[in-house]
Amino acid sequence: MSSIGSGYDLSASQFSPDGKVFQVEYAQKAVENSGTIVALRGSDGVVLAVEKFIQSKLHETEVQSMTRLFHIEEGIGASVAGLLTDCLMLVEYARDEAADYRESNGVRVPLKVLANRVADYVHAHTLYSAVRPFGVNIILAAVEADVGPQIYMVEPSGVVYGYSGVAAGKAKQTAHTEIEKLALSRTPCEELVKEAARIIHVCHDETKDKAFELEMSWVREGMGYERVARDTLMKADSYGKKALDDTDSDSD
Amino acid sequence: RSSQADYHRTASDVHGGTTNMIDEMSARPIATGSSVVGMHFKNGVVMASDCRISYGSLSRYRDFTRFIKVNSDTVCVCNGDSADFQLLERTILEQVRSDEIENDGIQYSPIKLHNWLTCVLYNRRTRIDPLWNNFLVGGLQDGKPYLGMSTMLGQSWTAPYGATGFGKHMSIGKMRDFIEKHGVENITEEMAVKIITECMQQLYYRSTDAANEIEIYVVSGDGCKSEKTTLP
Numbered sequence: 001m002s003s004i005g006s007g008y009d010l011s012a013s014q015f016s017p018d019g020k021v022f023q024v025e026y027a028q029k030a031v032e033n034s035g036t037i038v039a040l041r042g043s044d045g046v047v048l049a050v051e052k053f054i055q056s057k058l059h060e061t062e063v064q065s066m067t068r069l070f071h072i073e074e075g076i077g078a079s080v081a082g083l084l085t086d087c088l089m090l091v092e093y094a095r096d097e098a099a100d101y102r103e104s105n106g107v108r109v110p111l112k113v114l115a116n117r118v119a120d121y122v123h124a125h126t127l128y129s130a131v132r133p134f135g136v137n138i139i140l141a142a143v144e145a146d147v148g149p150q151i152y153m154v155e156p157s158g159v160v161y162g163y164s165g166v167a168a169g170k171a172k173q174t175a176h177t178e179i180e181k182l183a184l185s186r187t188p189c190e191e192l193v194k195e196a197a198r199i200i201h202v203c204h205d206e207t208k209d210k211a212f213e214l215e216m217s218w219v220r221e222g223m224g225y226e227r228v229a230r231d232t233l234m235k236a237d238s239y240g241k242k243a244l245d246d247t248d249s250d251s252d
Numbered sequence: 253r254s255s256q257a258d259y260h261r262t263a264s265d266v267h268g269g270t271t272n273m274i275d276e277m278s279a280r281p282i283a284t285g286s287s288v289v290g291m292h293f294k295n296g297v298v299m300a301s302d303c304r305i306s307y308g309s310l311s312r313y314r315d316f317t318r319f320i321k322v323n324s325d326t327v328c329v330c331n332g333d334s335a336d337f338q339l340l341e342r343t344i345l346e347q348v349r350s351d352e353i354e355n356d357g358i359q360y361s362p363i364k365l366h367n368w369l370t371c372v373l374y375n376r377r378t379r380i381d382p383l384w385n386n387f388l389v390g391g392l393q394d395g396k397p398y399l400g401m402s403t404m405l406g407q408s409w410t411a412p413y414g415a416t417g418f419g420k421h422m423s424i425g426k427m428r429d430f431i432e433k434h435g436v437e438n439i440t441e442e443m444a445v446k447i448i449t450e451c452m453q454q455l456y457y458r459s460t461d462a463a464n465e466i467e468i469y470v471v472s473g474d475g476c477k478s479e480k481t482t483l484p
Contacts (some may be wrong), residue, residue, distance in 0.1 A: 071353045099350055103342070 002219075007189035011129030023133055024126050027156035030135030031082040034116070035070065035212060036203040038196050039079065039139045039151045040179065045220030046141035046190040049196035051203060053210045069217040069227065073098035073108060075142055075215055077225040080134035081169040082156075090138050090154075094118050106197040111142040115152035115160050123158025133157075137168035143221045171203035178202055187216050193228060197240030200212045202247075214240070269349045279332035283307050285318045286433045286461040287419035289451045290388045291427045292397040292412040293444035296472030297376035297390040299327060299399075300448045303480070304463035305334050317467055320344055322360045325392045328369070331416040332385035332404065340372070340383065362391040366400035366408065374406025377481070386416035391471045397436070401447045412436055415451075417460040423451040441470060453483050 009022030080087035101109035167175030290299035413427035
């Protein structure tokens with residue numbers, strides 16, 4: 001899987017003889033090095049959870065700097081995995097596109113339209129040698145009036161899919177396994193918040209990774225986008241830790 | 253002419269240099285709102301306008317609000333062209349929405365709005381394409397009452413009282429005398445609302461484009477509230 005580029009990996013404007021665009025694959029590697037993010041679509045909204053690595057004990061965690069959860073538009077949230085500065089650019093782009101749509105059309109941008117615009121923008125950066133691809137997976141979530149809660153994820157190649165549950169980053173395989181076990185469409189967000197916290201704790205590798213902070217936000221029907229309130233977050237976090245300890249002691 | 257020149261076409265290019273129609277379109281307001289008045293009181297500011305838009309001498313819209321509530325501390329209101337007002341309203345509210353989304357604690361305040369409006373109005377007048385509005389920006393700045401005026405020519409000042417249009421002639425004197433007699437720190441909300449209502453009453457009697465359906469905004473420590481009443 002990890003083939004040496006040997007000359008076909010110098011710019012995004014080149015294919016390799018076996019049909020790969022290596023720059024895009026390398027961008028995907030950048031995402032795989034980042035902390036895990038999870039999105040779960042429940043019956044009444046979407047929960048976004050992030051395993052945010054704490055780079056240094058000196059960081060001021062109260063001030064929510066270097067957050068990976070963003071408010072894009074009224075009722076639209078995003079979480080990001082990958083190179084943080086690339087992520088910030090994409091978030092800004094998504095915000096601008098959403099605001100522009102509202103200015104021209106008078107209503108909030110449908111999530112599908114926004115996801116496609118972001119995807120096109122990401123894709124455009126995979127076509128030319130003058131730019132490099134985004135090392136970002138961005139998850140966009142909203143509750144739409146006629147279709148209900150929605151999740152879309154854009155990958156560094158510019159591909160975008162809708163999901164009922166998705167993860168990206170270091171432990172996405174583990175996360176996906178856990179997500180598949182959940183009965184998402186029947187579960188309200190209040191429950192999913194705990195499950196999301198549990199999944200993040202399961203994904204976190206104590207031995208290899210730094211200390212992390214659990215960040216969560218949600219978009220819910222009639223309530224728009226909000227960061228999960230501190231006490232709810234703390235409860236979910238301890239549920240997550242406890243569930244992990246229980247499984248650990250089970251396997252002893 | 254090459255197609256590259258199309259980006260720089262002016263009205264005279266379009267009409268072959270024979271008409272100044274586009275220039276003239278900017279020279280007068282079309283659908284207009286009449287005077288606005290405002291003053292300080294001990295805990296904040298009171299501002300009022302009526303709800304009518306006139307189309308020349310026709311009373312065109314009877315229930316039009318010329319206020320923009322920016323946030324709980326900041327309100328602005330204007331007289332003059334209503335289309336220009338709506339453009340500024342869209343721009344301001346778009347900025348307010350994006351401030352909410354950023355959610356970094358940075359918000360509009362009266363000074364910021366006043367400053368920004370003045371820049372925009374001055375810039376347009378310098379291009380001989382004015383936004384035909386005179387604004388009153390009011391609210392609480394660092395907990396203290398703030399009232400600023402921004403005219404369509406880009407003049408700006410702050411004062412404990414302000415008015416536009418006919419109000420400049422009829423209401424300023426009344427508000428100024430009241431403030432000088434009592435001092436802002438002794439004027440309660442009720443007293444200020446009473447004076448402002450009397451000003452609007454006088455304007456209704458004497459100004460041809462004023463109406464008796466009025467809207468009063470009060471910005472104080474208790475937040476921002478508005479009320480619509482009909483003058484007798």
